[in-house]
Amino acid sequence: MLDPGHTRLCLTQTLKHMLPSCSKHFHRLYHNTRDCSTPAYYKRCARLLTRLAMSPLCTQS
Numbered sequence: 001m002l003d004p005g006h007t008r009l010c011l012t013q014t015l016k017h018m019l020p021s022c023s024k025h026f027h028r029l030y031h032n033t034r035d036c037s038t039p040a041y042y043k044r045c046a047r048l049l050t051r052l053a054m055s056p057l058c059t060q061s
Contacts, residue, residue, distance in 0.1 A: 022058035 029048060030036045036045035052058055 021060060022052065022055075025052060025057065 026049065029052060030045070033045070033048070035041040035048055
C-alpha cells in the first residue's frame with residue numbers, strides 16, 4: 001500500500017509544474033477541498049486537478 005503522504009507530495013509536485021498558468025486555481029482547489037485533504041479521496045483529487053489542467057482556463061498561454 002502506498003503512503004498517503006508520499007502520494008500527496010508527488011501529486012502536488014507534479015501538478016505544480018503542469019499548471020504554471022493557473023496556479024491560483026490549483027491552490028484554491030487543492031487546499032480548500034475535502035478531496036485533496038483526505039487520503040481516502042486522493043484519487044478524486046487527482047481527477048479534479050487533471051480536469052483543471054485540461055480546462056480552457058488553464059490551457060491559455
